[in-house]
Amino acid sequence: MTTAAVVPGLVRELSAIVRSGQVLDNPAQLQSSAVDCITPRVVVSPGSVGEVAALLKFAHDAGLVVVPAGGFTQQHTGSSPERIDIVLRTDRLDAVEHYDPGDLTIGIGAGASLSRVDNIIAPHHQLFPLDAPLPDSSTIGGALATAAHGPLKHGYGGVRDYCTGIRYVTVDGKFAKAGARVVKNVAGYDMMKLLIGSWGTIGVIVGASFKLFPRPRQTRTFLCGYSSLADALKLRDAILQSPLSPMCVELLSPHARVLLSAEKEELQPVWWILVRAAGSDTLLARYRAELDGAVTGEIVGEAESLAWRRIADFPEAAFRRSHNAMVLRVDVPAQSVGPMVGAAERAAVDNNFVCAVVGRIGLGTLLVSFIPVAVDPPAVIQYVNTVSSVRASLSRDGSAVVLRCPVEVKRHISVWGTSPTDLDCMRVIKRAMDPNDILNRGRFVV
């Protein structure tokens, strides 16, 4: 662990670069921007794209380690950094670049929060389907960098599917864009795909354009409860093979339900599948009919919105329950969900955790949390064994990333695990885009 060293030289130089923004170096501010207990030497909020470019070029030339940051909601993910020189906050880059309600497109600065986008487009009855955790703090730039998502990913795709353009700054100070404002474009390389999910290691995202969707006039959530995961998965398969096209198909494991609802443990464990549909009464009746007897309840209105907000915020709920919780994001082909969850449940029992699972079960994207049973913090080996067991259940196509765990555990596991994508190819890109390795050094898989 390092403490903040007072570096007046660095602050002075950065202040000369970042004139319209802020350069912060008081200990309290630095402490609140620490990543895995590593405190930055300085926190900078550039006021313009030009300042971001100048700052990055300066850091690149000086070999200073930069951590790009938005709302600081996902900084706990990643391997622990060895050192951080500059935390580069995008909070001041939050201007609306374009909004054309008639075209259902918006372009906005990276520092804008997800809620802000929603507030802008809601009066026009439009929907930005990025329902990632903590929308009031989570920013556009952060959500893109981390490929954040929520339950709506089932029906609307991931952010890679509706981000149509991106503006970013490279370490050598180039302000570059890719894509376009319009909904369809194949001119040039799709740098959006490269930057989305790159965890701030390729360049600093300063703005993006998105395709928007009509906001459904009416939605309904059907609750379907089962005594076993296998039965719940049968319903999932039936939905996937049906003509239904729900907005969300979400799995809640018995413990996940307890965690989210703060209700008591049910006597019989229930695996829930929540199906959210949009449309007229006639259409909703059709859903009810197709789900045929599986529906044990329906939620609507504010209760429905609240339930989905809670599900989207699930990783936070796990962490609030115990700061020693571990949360994994697991991506597998849809049919591999069963074996993976089975392995996770067994690993939890073996290592004295409670396993709670929530996820986009139709896509095979799940959040698996392990909450310690005992009051005393678990030993590192319990985490290590748990992660190993989950990863051992995956095929080559699957991956399990530790989104959150106690800092000391990170020294003993690979936070990222193996990737289905060739590591050398990823390294080629990283070297080309950040040759001095200044962006999030040591934190990503590459």
Place this chain on the structure above:
Amino acid sequence: MPPSAFLRQLRKIVGPDAVLSSAEDVMLYEFDAGLSTGTPGAVVFPETTQQVSEIVRAANRFDVSIVPRGAGTGLSGGSISRDEGVVLVFTRMNRILELDIPNQRAVVQPGVINLELSQAVAKYGLYFAPDPSSQRACTIGGNVAENCGGPHTLAYGVTVNHVTGLEVVLPDGRVAQLGGKANDGCGYDLTGLFVGTEGTLAIVTAITVRLSRVAEAVETLLAIFNTTDDAANTVTALTAEGITPAALEMLDGQTLRCVEEATHAGYPMDSGAVLLIELEGLREAVTEQAGAVRAVCTRNNAREIRRARNAQERLLLWKGRKEAFASLGRLAPAYYTQDGVVPRTKIASVLRFIDSVSRKYGLQIGNIFHAGDGNLHPCILFDMRDPGQVHRTHEAGREILQHCVDVGGTITGEHGVGMEKNELMPMLFSDDDLAVMQRVRDAFNPKSLLNPHKLFPMPRSCRETNVLARPGARV
């Protein structure tokens, strides 16, 4: 002409019957479905990933460029060799390697024909969503290279939205796997990055695609208008109303008369424009949406709205659309199709602009396009025997694309850049934008061994060799 030692090496790798090098044999591979041409030094037909890898290694040793090619249906010269390199044709790598129905995935070789994949999985109620007009001929490898779209892109997205994994041969001959069957995974989304790079980063040798479920109900409507303005305003109104058809296509009066004469699809000869509107989904949803669509069309002065009563009528309406370009051949010996995209709120004004360009240059321009996503296909008719017309066609095309960019759009929505629009990239991108993309290209393809002189503007010193966008060079 590549060195004979290299040709011998190629024959050793793939066998003598899989290499063409005589002038009359390679001539067939000089062109694609667009206007660009270039004579390959040799044409080779690999059958395995291993062979592709060995060919790439050999090409490296002899410094011969490689251009991957599927069915040659591209419209931007992506599969044409500009420097007498080797054209690598994938027609013999046309096997579906795996159908994973429970996971709704297929793993295919690049030479599999787009429509054949959909036919192979039809019995499971599945299909491959990207549906370019050339889908009876074009290959999935080509779809991946160009990130192709089609009429149903509006609702289901372009190729990249349906690809989850790639096996590639890198320019050094190494075989690498990117992604797989899962929707997402840890690490950079190189699958997403590589799709649409037009063969400039790597050669794709296997593709994992997502299969979509065939909709329960389809409703195809033909809305007939007296003016293109009314039709264009209907598109904006439908978007604003939150109605998302599966496809929303527009044909202007001139085009539809031509199409009608050729296909007898039932388009009214005296109308100003028609919209072909397809709705898909649950029966109940389709019925409701059809009602909403009718209301919007009527409000925007549709003079008549017809409905395909059965599959046969539906196919006929689509036949008119899919064969529209070919029908224009009745009006002029050649045509040059643009692929600009504009915000959907700008369609009416851009169509008026195109009309003014048509008058300014004295050239007929037909409009048949994907109105729902603002992807225009102005089709400039000309006679390539008249050098003056050829020149004017080029100028008119350029002016239209510049206008698309000026109103917030782009120069290509689905046809790709290739060698046709590479010099137009600066309309859309700054030097820095392009420099960073080229940095990615150079990281993988430093010698520009794969598909050289494509996608990016050529360095000034090479421009004289650039035969780009000389419409009419061949049709």
